[in-house]
Amino acid sequence: MTDLTDDGDDRDEQALEDDDPVNDVTDTPDIASVLSPAAPDGAAPDGAGTSDDDAEAVSGGDIVITEDELLGGSADDYEDVDEEPVRESPYDRPGSWYVVHTYAGYENKVKSNLESRINSMDMEDRIFECVIPMEDVIEFKSGKKVVVPKKVFPGYLLVRCDLDDDSWRVVRNTPGVTGFVGAGSKPTPLTRTDVETFLGVKEEGPETTKRTRPRLEYEVGExxxxxxxxxxxxxxxxxxxxxxxxxxxxxxxxxxxxxxxxxxxxxxxxx
Incomplete structure (x- = not known):
């Protein structure tokens, strides 16, 4: 008679080992395994044949999403995007812009005097810039059209500075300066719109509009x-x-x- 006792004990011990919770560990999948096709349970080892039924079952399984599709595009898509150049506005520079009144016709001389005073009095850290707004005007000379630079408004300068008592005194006491523009005795800084208008911040690109010859329908005093x-x-x-x-x-x-x-x-x- 064959003794089955030992075989039964061996099977019981094997079952306990299979059910041991210490050895029963499930690995957490990383993103690479989630984003790449995974082999189904019971998949044949490399080199093993696959039946037609098995191939049909795999092709009809879950849809595989690639990393590029999950992120909404490929790296090439982002490399091809050209960034638009950002145009600097003079309003965003340090300090504020103020209007200074000068004698008409002496704007360039006053600008030179002010810049000399800024350097000699070590005020470069508070008075940053002095500008005479200019524009190109088309004129006819000897029957030819010429472009002539002209002052946008004669008798004024734009000064960018951190205004305090010292910087105010340097500007105000410059020869040819008659005062700041503002309400009462307090200089008023220009708004963004004023700065960008007077300093000619324009959209880039070729001029597409053409002016037509208007009718002579205006009168002096109108x-x-x-x-x-x-x-x-x-x-x-x-x-x-x-x-x-x-x-x-x-x-x-x-x-x-x-x-x-x-x-x-x-x-x-x-x-």
Whole structure:
């Protein structure tokens, strides 16, 4: 008779070892295993054949998502994206912009005097910049069209500084300066819109608009509104009309003072 006792004990011990919780550990899958195709349970080892039924079962299984699809695109997609250049606004530079009134016709001399005082008095850390706003104006000379740089508003400078008693004194006591522009005795800093308008911050790209020859329908003393350019939306009164060059001289109220501004007919509109 065959003794089955030992075999039964061996099977019981083997079952206990299989059910041992210490040896029963489940590994947590990493992202690589989640994002890559996993072999199904009971998959055949390398080199083993796969039946037609098994192949059909695999092809009809869960959809495999790649890492690129999960992240919404590939690295090549991001490399091809061109970043648009960011244009600096003069308003974002350190300090604030103030308007300084000077004698008309002496703007360049006053600017030179002020810059010399800034250097000699070691004020570069509080007075940063002095600018005469300019614009290109088309004129006709000897029957030819020429571009001439002109001051946007004569008799004024723009100064960028950290204004305190010392910096105010350096600017105010510069020969040719008659004062700051502001309410009462307190200088008023310019807004972002004013700074970007007077210093000519423009959109990049070729000019696509063309001006048409306007009709001669304006009169001296007539009030008009500026349609485009540095003084867009300002109102003023026509002081002179140049019919040959199709230009007007308009008195525009700038910082509380009437300033003559030369404009083309197409740059103004009737009120």
């Amino acid at each position: 009030s008009v509104r500026v349609r485009e350019g540095p003084f867009a939306d300002f109102s003023g009164q026509i002081a002179e009309i140049n019919e040959d060059q199709l230009k007007l001289k308009v008195l525009v109220n700038i910082f509380g003072r009437e300033t003559p501004v030369e404009l083309e007919f197409s740059q103004v509109a009737k009120l």
